[in-house]
Amino acid sequence: xxxxxxxxxxxxxxxxxxxxxxxxxxxxxxxxxxxxxxxxxxxxxxxxxxxxxxxxxxxxxxxxxxxxxxx
Numbered sequence: 001x002x003x004x005x006x007x008x009x010x011x012x013x014x015x016x017x018x019x020x021x022x023x024x025x026x027x028x029x030x031x032x033x034x035x036x037x038x039x040x041x042x043x044x045x046x047x048x049x050x051x052x053x054x055x056x057x058x059x060x061x062x063x064x065x066x067x068x069x070x071x
Contacts, residue, residue: 011068020065027057 031054038047 008068008071015065015068020061023057023061027054027061030054030057 030050034050035047035054038044038050
């Protein structure tokens with residue numbers, strides 16, 4: 001068994017529906033709540049970072065789950 005197949009098997013075991021919902025919730029929180037709080041405190045650079053983190057969490061997770069499911 002190759003090391004890559006072992007890693008993929010472990011990722012399949014770890015990624016449950018609860019895990020997926022939690023990561024999506026973190027992305028939504030970073031995008032909507034954190035970004036708005038940072039903008040109100042006039043931390044524009046940090047607000048942009050929170051926006052990018054939120055988008056990455058919400059976009060990368062479904063792509064990652066599809067790759068794990070079909071491999």
